[in-house]
Amino acid sequence: MTPSARIAAAIEVLADLEVRRRPVSDALREWGQTHRFAGSKDRAALASLVYDALRRRASSMFLLGRESPRAVVLGMLRLGRGLGTKEIENLFSGERFAPEALSADERQRLEAPTPDMPAASAGDFPEWLEESFTRALGDDLIVETQALADRAPIDIRVNTLKTTREALQNALMHFAPEPTPHAPDGLRFHVGDDGRGPALQVEPEFIQGLYEIQDEGSQLAARLTLAAPGEQVIDLCAGAGGKTLALAAQMDNRGQIYATDIDARRLAAIHARLERSSARNVQLRVPRGRYDPVRNPEVADPLADLSGSADLVLVDAPCTGTGTWRRNPDAKWRLRPGALSERIADQAIVLDRAAALVKSGGRIAYVTCSLLPDENDDAIVGFLARHGGFSIINPKDVAELAGLPHLAAFATEGGGLLLSPHRTDTDGFYIAILRKQ
Template sequence: MPRRRASRGKRTIAGGRRALRHVLFQAALVAAHSNPMLKASAQRLREAGKPHKLIVTAVARRLVAIADAPGRTRKVWEPQGGWGIQLLAGGIDKYVPGAFLATIATIRAGGAAEMTPAARIAAAITILDRILAGEPAEQALLRWARAGRFAGSSDRAALRDLVFDSLRKLRSRAALGGGMTGRSLMLGMCRETGLDPATVFTGERYAPMPLAADETAIGAMPTAAEALDLPDWLLPDWRQALGPEAEKLALAMRERAPLWLRANLLRGTPEQAMAALAGEGIETRQDAGLASALSVLSGARRVAASQAYRDGLVELQDLSPQLACSLLPERGSLLDYCAGGGGKALALAARGLFPVTAHDADPGRMVDLRVRAVRAGARIRIVEPGRLTGSFDLVVADVPCSGSGTWRRTPDAKWRLRPADLARLAALQARILDEAAEFVAPKGALAYMTCSLLRAENQDQIAKFTQRRAGYELVEERMFTPLNASDGFYLCLMRRH
């Protein structure tokens, strides 16, 4: 049955965004219990047998009428921890939630009301506390977004930046803020950036509560180790792996990673991709060493919804794996043994020379690959576990790892990693490398890849593999880092005799 359209001339709330309509209905629920006039109206509808949804909708429309009424002066009272109450002059019985009236005008216009900077910081405190308690960052952000439907896309983006920036700089900000809590981290952020905490921690309009005397007294400049923002146990391994560049790379990992795209040569030239993106407000620049690698200079948040992306002109892929794939030999048959989402398989297929076979021990990781391949115009054969046969001229094994090279993008992973995890991953990597080697044809090549910067997952693995497997020689070994490329990424190319 088609939905009835609102009668012309009647007030309608259907035009607002879903998130802001949620605020309106929450306001109606509160008002129906606290406003004598609206409470009586709701009771009459209830006695008439009207459904709950219709009652709340009717109350919401009355709230719109009250908010739009001319000639009313307003005084706001915001009790701590709940909905505020707005007193409208002209009748002591006209109470409505104050949080609603802050956004009513934009709800009526179908727009979005942004949170204040202080309110965003208060929300970041809540999310950071959940992450510090063990919840993954992405899950904590998603849970908050679902509960806080009043937040628009700009609010969610700003919150993500606040949270991820503090996770990248967890130890140094905890030192500045005097503790390992969400509140201390945001206090540390204020002190690091020169923002006066007194202007943020006010307790007004959803801002964090004012600082206590002990909070203003604690906090110190980070020590040399804290300033690197790495776990203490990892520092020796980090320095051993990266030598004189260890500290520079630790500091680089504290910054936000740039967004890179790969121009899909199966759909057009890099110049055509850049022009299409520019037409949608996305400015890019070609990498000096790899023409198909495009750095996004502005409009990064528009990429995923852009027509250029939907048409397969570009793929999201960091510069470092793009450079690694460009170094691989162009051979007849190609196998991506740990295909996952298919980034490497798509990059190899974009050469347009030979079909690519994709395999993963967990087929669930490849669930989007078929759609991505069709969009990109790529020839990729997907093989389920246990059904892979034959040999290949080039086998790529991008193995599971610590992800230490991508900690700018997944900063909470840096603090979840434990020594036991490294040992477990090293054993898994060795097993996968041995499995992948079984599919390398004589005179073929085996490419071992990780997004790690640690020796235990890179050079040490190759040394042990070549000891176990006579008949493989090292052809090329590269370590990409934020200092010479983008993400941390390791490639070792070996040839079978």
């Protein structure tokens, strides 16, 4: 495919996404199945164009003065990839397989200096979230949300049950990994201009279980739980097991981790990962059906025998995922206010469940991959109002005990820690540690 044909295909995929609101990966997969002539490089280039266009969707539409897939791609080429008008004009030539030639208005807008934009357009986020983002980010609203629109690096967590960071860095030297800025067991790989990174999941070291692909923010969240060898830990929302595996290594395979999830299907991937990692202190508690103490109480609680026994309950809470928009730029445009309300209700349910599982003197680690205070500080305030026997541990103390004292600079007013792409060069994560009296 020619570069112009790839641009036309990107506009086509974006138009499909407007009609059928679905994950971009599904739309790209379907396009590939119906365009068999496209090779692997074409499909990769197309995916990069579509994802980059979604990153700059709002600012591109403001720049072009219209809401259309064509405007989004034009704006992305100008604002995201820094192409000049002549370069864009060559791509939009109107020739065979190329998009229609630029109009006079489009050319004028592309040639003009970048205009001042409203916050939601400049930061490329849904306008209805501006109040919440402002509460969380203050004067850094624009720079933080713009960082959320950038491409993310690829981070891995070294499995210290099997190797060291130094040894693994040497083994993967052909990819030029760098130590992560904060996490002591992380390595970072940068993506190329095409948006692609190394195929780390086919490397022998990955197959041997020497590392897991995991954003540095997620690694830090696991470390900030303060999980220690010998403790009894419950991972309430284990999902595919990324933080479960991190905790097992942090605990040096000593103590016990009970990993569960309300939906058994989410646990499907954890089995092979556990075997590969050599984690021996993890016990899976798989519900026989979708366990939900409020909406589905007839399903037996897989943790019924553990009430009041845990030193630590990790609540990696269901959330809007606003902190992961660097990796999932399509998710921001599919998010609706109703989804936020649902997640807030889910967070209260899972926190209340955690309260019944932790023992006296034990801890709840509340984690979200969200930047919204509605899901973070507000959730903690609501929990403390419902459960008088708990208090929040000073985030400075949490950071120091985790061996990460510099993270105390990112404490929130509500007593949590907020990581973000601009502040810490990680995905957005919120961590708060609560202690039962």
